[in-house]
Amino acid sequence: MATGTHIDNSSRTKGGSAGGSPAPAGGSPALAPLRRLRRHAVVLAGAASLLYLLLPNVVVMLFSFNKPAGRFNYDWRAFSTDAWTDPCGVADMCGSLGLSLQIAVLSTLVATAFGTFAAFALARYRFRGKGTGNALIFLPMAMPEVVMGASLGTLFLNTRVAFGFVTILIAHIMFCLSFVVVAVKARVMSMDPRLEEAARDLYAGPVQTFLRVTLPLAAPGIAAGAMLSFALSFDDFIITQFNAGPSTVTFPMFVWGAAQRGVPVQVNVIGTAMFLIAVAIVLGGQIAAGRRRRQA
Amino acid sequence: MTTTLPASAGASPPPGPAGPADSSGPSDGAGTSARSRRRLTPYWLLLPAGLWLAVFFVAPFFYQASTSVQSGSLEEGFRVTWDFTNYTDALATYAPHFLRSFLYAATATLLCLLIGYPLAYMIAFRAGRWRGLLLVMVIAPFFTSFLIRTLAWKTILSDAGPVVSVLKSVHILDVTSQLGLTGDDRLLATPLAVVCGLTYNFLPFMILPLYSSLERIDLSLHEAARDLYAKPATVFRKVTFPLSLPGVVAGTLLTFIPASGDYINAQLLGSPNTQMVGNAIQKQFLNVLDYPAAAAMSFILMAIILIVVSVYMRKAGTEELV
Numbered sequence A: 001m002a003t004g005t006h007i008d009n010s011s012r013t014k015g016g017s018a019g020g021s022p023a024p025a026g027g028s029p030a031l032a033p034l035r036r037l038r039r040h041a042v043v044l045a046g047a048a049s050l051l052y053l054l055l056p057n058v059v060v061m062l063f064s065f066n067k068p069a070g071r072f073n074y075d076w077r078a079f080s081t082d083a084w085t086d087p088c089g090v091a092d093m094c095g096s097l098g099l100s101l102q103i104a105v106l107s108t109l110v111a112t113a114f115g116t117f118a119a120f121a122l123a124r125y126r127f128r129g130k131g132t133g134n135a136l137i138f139l140p141m142a143m144p145e146v147v148m149g150a151s152l153g154t155l156f157l158n159t160r161v162a163f164g165f166v167t168i169l170i171a172h173i174m175f176c177l178s179f180v181v182v183a184v185k186a187r188v189m190s191m192d193p194r195l196e197e198a199a200r201d202l203y204a205g206p207v208q209t210f211l212r213v214t215l216p217l218a219a220p221g222i223a224a225g226a227m228l229s230f231a232l233s234f235d236d237f238i239i240t241q242f243n244a245g246p247s248t249v250t251f252p253m254f255v256w257g258a259a260q261r262g263v264p265v266q267v268n269v270i271g272t273a274m275f276l277i278a279v280a281i282v283l284g285g286q287i288a289a290g291r292r293r294r295q296a
Numbered sequence B: 001m002t003t004t005l006p007a008s009a010g011a012s013p014p015p016g017p018a019g020p021a022d023s024s025g026p027s028d029g030a031g032t033s034a035r036s037r038r039r040l041t042p043y044w045l046l047l048p049a050g051l052w053l054a055v056f057f058v059a060p061f062f063y064q065a066s067t068s069v070q071s072g073s074l075e076e077g078f079r080v081t082w083d084f085t086n087y088t089d090a091l092a093t094y095a096p097h098f099l100r101s102f103l104y105a106a107t108a109t110l111l112c113l114l115i116g117y118p119l120a121y122m123i124a125f126r127a128g129r130w131r132g133l134l135l136v137m138v139i140a141p142f143f144t145s146f147l148i149r150t151l152a153w154k155t156i157l158s159d160a161g162p163v164v165s166v167l168k169s170v171h172i173l174d175v176t177s178q179l180g181l182t183g184d185d186r187l188l189a190t191p192l193a194v195v196c197g198l199t200y201n202f203l204p205f206m207i208l209p210l211y212s213s214l215e216r217i218d219l220s221l222h223e224a225a226r227d228l229y230a231k232p233a234t235v236f237r238k239v240t241f242p243l244s245l246p247g248v249v250a251g252t253l254l255t256f257i258p259a260s261g262d263y264i265n266a267q268l269l270g271s272p273n274t275q276m277v278g279n280a281i282q283k284q285f286l287n288v289l290d291y292p293a294a295a296a297m298s299f300i301l302m303a304i305i306l307i308v309v310s311v312y313m314r315k316a317g318t319e320e321l322v
Helices: A003-020 A022-026 A029-039 A041-063 A093-124 A130-142 A145-158 A165-189 A193-201 A206-235 A238-243 A251-261 A265-295 B002-011 B028-068 B085-126 B128-143 B146-156 B162-169 B172-178 B191-215 B219-227 B232-243 B245-261 B264-269 B277-288 B291-316
Strands: B070-073 B077-080
Touching: A029 A041, A041 A265, A041 B085, A041 B128, A041 B146, A041 B191, A093 A130, A093 A165, A093 A206, A093 A251, A093 A265, A093 B028, A130 A165, A130 B028, A145 A165, A145 A238, A145 B028, A145 B245, A145 B277, A145 B291, A165 A206, A165 A238, A165 B028, A193 A206, A206 B128, A238 A251, A238 B277, A251 A265, A251 B146, A265 B128, A265 B146, B028 B070, B028 B291, B070 B085, B070 B291, B085 B128, B085 B191, B085 B245, B085 B277, B085 B291, B128 B191, B146 B191, B146 B264, B162 B172, B191 B232, B191 B245, B191 B264, B219 B232, B232 B245, B245 B277, B245 B291, B264 B277, B277 B291
Parallel strands: none
Antiparallel strands: B070 B077
16 A cells, blocks of 8 residues: 555656656757657556546436437437436336346355355465366456357256246356456465464464454455456346346346337436446545555 | 465465464374365365356356257257268358457457557556546446447447547548448448447456556666666666566457457447357357357357467467466
8 A cells, every 4th residue: 555655756756857858858949848748648648548438438428318309319319307317217127127236146145255265275275176276267257258158058958947047147156256266366365474373373263363364354355356246247248148048137138128129218327327336336445445544 | 377386385374283372183183184174175165166167167168069069950959960060161151250250359459458558557657646546447437337338339439420520521431441441431330330349348358457567567677777778668668568568468368358259349339241250159049049050159269269369378478367
């Protein structure tokens, strides 16, 4: 956490020296703005990239206040807050939203628990088969989603499992696991083992050490893994489409269907709300962490 | 993976022998059984996740392998006939789809690198105390559904939209039409729109690994280079970029692999002439219900990706990705 201020300082010295060195070589004052532009080229390019990243979110937000003429919400017609006052005014949309939330919560719980166990095994122990374990965890992240979705779908077809809620849940837990393991493993590997040794030296039992020292230290990694798996599960479309069957419609599947039939403005409302809620949570977490750091 | 072993070995102090302090095992017999139990601990910890992945990730590939050599029809049922025509048919019929997939994915990956590098660099070295906020803004677009954001590009790139009119006024669309990237003075339903969508959707997968490798660079190396009279460009070429290579490799893989299998962008922003192999697999599996064809195609896709990735990783010579 102290690195933040450290970097801050050195970047300031860097800016100073970069400003100093070209000046004697540059010469003519007419070129000064050009030089300044060049020095800030990286910042300008970075800002442009950021705008590119955020542009669709701005459009989604803007068009949540649109009053479209036809079924498709692609052209701006008139300002209206109708969609915001009646977000569930579209048939089936809020039902699919609830289903997505249910699936995301359940698969996050299971994937986070299983993934955390596995991360501790892979980060803390040396054992035969560790390489295989690592590869098994890594592979789902290195596989295109169509391939995973189609092959899991083929398994369910061959074993005559009925497609629906359970098959979606199984698929989501499957692809969330790896991301949880990676997030938790990174955290556990960076933890100082001496803290746990100290706890044991102070006569803490294994359970006490784990609950009072290990778990609180690993918590940020576990939280990151859980958030990631919630976001991935909530947003997944490709794997879900192959494993959902015709009657179970998650929110992304609803949007996909709507893209063919006509996208209601309410979809933009949900998109905007998701964006704002998530940003608020993350910023709140950052502010809280910053305050804790200042108190410490 | 081997490089991590010493670290993790250090992190796992063999708690058994260390312990007169935690003297839970009084007699010798109890001590050894506790030790053997401890030896089994990692396996118990790995069991739930490992079993889940074995049953729902590995086993499906065997089912799919057997499906890919089946023949028959939906009415009469499919039987394993060791008929490899599924593979040859898929290649004959969908060669353009495969070609397009890898071409689009490679272009999008390159664009992601060009667009993502300055941003990752800025956050790592120039952001100061804004760093946390900027990282949030990189991840933030993720929070709105992938599909909703892709539909937003339909609005941005629409024929009457500002992007098309600007590009038209500076005659860029004429050039891209000559190159076959666009046609009829429009962006939607052209290869350019699909590549734009792919680039946008996978950009965070490029930025985050780039950032984490740039952030790890020791800034005294930059100072040393400048002290040795290296120009900023030289510092970048000889110090920063080589040190960020692990991030470049991880980022390009994380963009290229999912992009080559994606069918959402090609479906929503493209036309029948811009369909990728993902679209073909999806159609065979969910609409035509020709499961053997879909299985054969996804095996071919997987094989090509494995070859491309292993060649690339050998060329890039990276050690540790996981």
